[in-house]
Structure formats: C-alpha cells, structure tokens
Amino acid sequence: MTQPRDPDAIIATWLDDGPIDLPADTRRAIVVGLRTQPRARRMAILRGMPVNPLSRFLAAAAIVLAVGGLSIFVLSNRGSGPGALPTPSPAVSIAPSPSAPPTASPSADPLDTATWKTYVSSRYGFSIAHPAGWAEVPADHDWALPADADWLNTATESFKAPGGAVRVSAWSVSIHPAELLDRPTLTWIANAYCPLNTTPCDRLESRTVAVTMDGHPGSLVQFANDTQAFFLVDGRMYVVACWRPDNDPSVTKYSGTIRLVQTYISTMHLLPGGPASAAPTSPGPS
Amino acid sequence: MRTRLVEQARDGDDVAFAALVDLDGDLCYAIAYRILRDVERAQDAVQQAFLLAWRELPRLRDPERFSPWLRRLLVNACYEEHRRHRRWSSRIWALPVDGPISADPTVSVDDRDTLDRAFLRLSPQHRAVFVLHHHAGLPLAEIAEIVGVPVGTVKSRLHHAINALRAAIVADSQVDSTEARLA
Numbered sequence: 001m002t003q004p005r006d007p008d009a010i011i012a013t014w015l016d017d018g019p020i021d022l023p024a025d026t027r028r029a030i031v032v033g034l035r036t037q038p039r040a041r042r043m044a045i046l047r048g049m050p051v052n053p054l055s056r057f058l059a060a061a062a063i064v065l066a067v068g069g070l071s072i073f074v075l076s077n078r079g080s081g082p083g084a085l086p087t088p089s090p091a092v093s094i095a096p097s098p099s100a101p102p103t104a105s106p107s108a109d110p111l112d113t114a115t116w117k118t119y120v121s122s123r124y125g126f127s128i129a130h131p132a133g134w135a136e137v138p139a140d141h142d143w144a145l146p147a148d149a150d151w152l153n154t155a156t157e158s159f160k161a162p163g164g165a166v167r168v169s170a171w172s173v174s175i176h177p178a179e180l181l182d183r184p185t186l187t188w189i190a191n192a193y194c195p196l197n198t199t200p201c202d203r204l205e206s207r208t209v210a211v212t213m214d215g216h217p218g219s220l221v222q223f224a225n226d227t228q229a230f231f232l233v234d235g236r237m238y239v240v241a242c243w244r245p246d247n248d249p250s251v252t253k254y255s256g257t258i259r260l261v262q263t264y265i266s267t268m269h270l271l272p273g274g275p276a277s278a279a280p281t282s283p284g285p286s
Numbered sequence: 287m288r289t290r291l292v293e294q295a296r297d298g299d300d301v302a303f304a305a306l307v308d309l310d311g312d313l314c315y316a317i318a319y320r321i322l323r324d325v326e327r328a329q330d331a332v333q334q335a336f337l338l339a340w341r342e343l344p345r346l347r348d349p350e351r352f353s354p355w356l357r358r359l360l361v362n363a364c365y366e367e368h369r370r371h372r373r374w375s376s377r378i379w380a381l382p383v384d385g386p387i388s389a390d391p392t393v394s395v396d397d398r399d400t401l402d403r404a405f406l407r408l409s410p411q412h413r414a415v416f417v418l419h420h421h422a423g424l425p426l427a428e429i430a431e432i433v434g435v436p437v438g439t440v441k442s443r444l445h446h447a448i449n450a451l452r453a454a455i456v457a458d459s460q461v462d463s464t465e466a467r468l469a
Contacts, residue, residue, distance in 0.1 A: 007455040011448070013393045014401045015421050018319050019328075022311035026329045030307050030336045034300045037337055040344045152304055164299025250298060
C-alpha cells in the first residue's frame with residue numbers, strides 16, 4: 001500500500017538539493033583571470049547620441065580623411081631636412097613570444113617623481129612614494145604565506161591608481177634562515193613564493209634584471225601577469241609588485257609595469273629601526 | 287553598495303569586481319548547477335560569465351542593471367556549456383554524487399534519478415526558465431529579459447518544463463505501485 005505523493009513537493013525538494021556555494025578555487029580562478037582579460041572600451045562620448053546611417057557615414061568619412069591627411073603629412077616629412085619628424089627608435093620589446101617565456105629588460109630612466117607622495121610603512125620598515133592621486137590602502141595584518149598568497153590579500157601596503165585599474169603593492173617578510181642558500185632571492189621566489197602567487201615559476205633567471213633599492217641589490221622579475229621586485233636585506237625580503245602585464249593598456253601611461261615598479265623602488269628607503277614586526281613568517285624551503 | 291561596486295569595477299577596479307564575485311558568485315553557481323546538473327560544467331559556466339562580465343562591463347550603461355545583465359551572461363554561458371558537451375551528456379548521466387544527498391525522505395534516490403533524466407531531456411532554454419523561476423524566484427518579466435524572449439514564451443516554457451517533470455514522477459509512482467501489487 002503506497003501513500004499518494006505530491007509531485008510538486010518532490011520536484012521542489014529535488015530542485016533545492018545541490019551545491020549553493022561557489023568553490024574557492026573557482027573564485028580564485030576568476031580573480032586571477034581578470035588580469036589577463038582585455039576590456040571593452042567605454043563609449044562615454046557617444047552615449048545617448050542618436051546614430052543614423054547618415055551620421056555614421058559622415059563620421060566614417062571624417063575618420064578616413066583625418067587618417068589619410070595625417071599619413072600624407074608624415075610621409076612627406078619623413079627623413080628629410082632639419083624639420084623632419086624624428087624616426088622612431090627601435091623599442092626594447094619585452095612582450096612574450098609564443099615559444100618563450102617573457103623576458104625582462106632594463107627600461108629607460110624612472111618616471112618623474114617630483115610630485116609623488118611619500119608613504120611610510122612602520123609595519124614593514126620602509127618608506128616608498130606613489131603618484132599623487134593614487135589611493136593608499138594600508139595593510140591590515142602582517143603578510144605571511146600561504147594565507148596571503150592571493151594578490152588581492154589585505155596584508156600589503158597597496159596603492160591604487162584613480163579608478164583602481166592599476167594596483168601596486170609593497171611589503172616585507174622575514175625569511176627562514178634555512179632558505180639562505182647560494183642564491184637566496186631566486187630560491188625563495190622559485191620555491192616558496194611563486195608557486196602560490198603567480199606564474200610562470202620556471203626559468204626565472206631569463207626574466208630577471210638586476211635592480212637596486214636604497215643601495216641594496218635585488219631582482220626585478222617579469223611574470224605573465226605581473227612584475228615584481230625582490231630585495232633580500234638582513235634576512236628580510238622586501239617586495240614591490242604591480243599586478244598587471246607589462247603591456248596592459250591600463251599601464252601604458254606609466255610606460256608599462258617594469259618602468260612603474262622601477263620608479264617605485266627608486267623612491268623606496270629602509271627605515272633605520274627596521275619593521276615593527278620582524279618575526280619569521282615565511283615557510284622554509286620545500 | 288552594489289551599485290558603487292559596479293561603478294568602480296566598470297572603471298577598472300578589479301578589487302571591486304572581486305567583491306561582486308563574492309556577492310553574486312554563490313547564486314550564479316546555484317543557478318548554473320541546476321541548469322546543467324553538473325558541478326564542473328557549472329563552475330566553468332560561472333567563470334566564463336564573470337570573465338565576460340569583466341570584459342564587457344565598461345559597456346554597461348546602467349549599473350543598477352548589473353544583476354539581470356550578469357544573469358543573462360550566465361544563462362548564455364550555460365547554453366554554451368551545454369552545446370560544448372552535448373555529445374557527452376547524451377551518453378553519460380550525471381551521478382548523484384555531484385550534489386549532496388538530500389536528507390529529505392520525500393525524495394528517494396529513484397525520484398532523483400527520474401527527475402534528473404526528465405530534466406536533462408528538456409532543452410537548456412526550458413531548464414533555464416524553470417530554474418530562474420522556481421529556484422532563483424525571479425518574476426516572469428525579469429526572466430523574459432534575461433533569456434531574451436517574450437513573457438508568453440517564458441510562461442509556455444515554464445508550463446512545459448513543470449509538466450514534463452510532474453509526468454515523470456507520476457509515471458514513476460505508477461510503475462512502483464504496479465511492482466508493489468505484483469510482489
């Protein structure tokens with residue numbers, strides 16, 4: 001003997017079953033993926049304007065005339081006489097080729113920092129300057145692995161460009177003495193830091209250039225989606241990172257992330273008293 | 287709060303967008319899973335929807351419309367996932383281990399299997415309308431906007447979907463009754 005069953009109740013219960021929380025791995029994949037996504041252009045000027053076929057034709061014709069006129073002007077002035085336009089010098093390309101990982105190259109002089117504002121991090125024991133108008137986002141706890149491996153962690157002293165499209169982070173962490181091997185900086189990056197934070201982690205040397213911070217030698221490494229500089233001073237690693245690919249449109253006005261990071265570290269100085277918290281927080285070598 | 291985050295994300299603030307992922311991720315995942323009945327494909331669909339949202343957000347004119355706009359991207363991502371795995375899904379049934387087993391005794395394993403099979407026989411368009419209405423609780427007009435069809439079509443799809451599921455349960459119950467009598 002079976003009791004009558006309510007199909008709608010069964011369907012409702014069946015529909016409610018199932019996962020309801022987006023897994024952390026998927027969240028992380030989305031957030032990491034943001035750095036590699038080209039963004040659509042915002043059509044602010046044309047917004048709200050009526051667009052009919054005639055106005056489209058006129059706009060297209062104006063663009064063609066402008067481009068054509070500019071081309072003729074450039075061609076007519078190329079390479080002749082003292083009034084000629086300068087020929088563009090070959091740019092140093094640091095864009096990754098399909099078959100090779102990205103390579104870092106020393107770029108031109110740092111940006112002009114005359115108007116930059118100095119920020120002091122007593123937590124991490126340094127001062128550093130950032131462009132005027134950038135927002136300061138102070139760290140709310142001491143940086144440590146693996147808890148703060150995510151680039152959007154809140155343990156770094158961060159600086160956000162107006163609109164938030166570019167973010168530069170700076171922090172420091174004591175290094176476990178066992179990690180002080182022959183090449184401690186690259187060893188720590190390759191073994192302890194990179195696998196949790198960024199990619200690719202192989203062939204670091206081919207993507208590294210030597211830099212200095214407050215007289216201390218360090219390494220500037222170009223990763224696929226970010227550029228980071230590392231300085232090991234008295235058993236403590238100081239890191240400055242810009243979380244964008246070097247050729248990302250959002251950093252074009254700063255001449256790319258390599259030049260931006262170089263400029264940041266050119267303003268960086270260690271505090272005489274060291275950081276407020278100097279306890280070792282980095283895990284040992286794996 | 288949400289509108290402000292959308293505006294910041296539209297201007298390029300990825301931290302604000304990450305906050306939107308935190309706010310909307312769970313519901314998007316719940317919807318995607320129920321449309322696709324597959325954990326991994328649902329995760330892929332949610333990821334695709336959010337990354338597309340990040341790319342296209344500068345074109346969103348009204349930040350207040352972010353949620354229905356995001357759901358439209360999500361539903362389209364589910365359609366795409368369905369197309370991509372159509373050959374697989376026609377041969378492989380989702381196992382009940384994909385989701386937690388219900389503690390509710392009114393839904394037996396047989397019920398679940400019956401409903402899963404009946405649901406997977408529906409088109410993704412029918413599934414989306416059914417899930418958006420009966421799980422997400424959205425009104426028909428908003429569903430029509432999300433899936434891009436008239437309200438009448440939404441009603442029709444909803445009617446078809448619920449009838450198909452009811453019929454499957456009723457048929458299954460009749461089979462059980464017959465087997466019980468024979469035993």
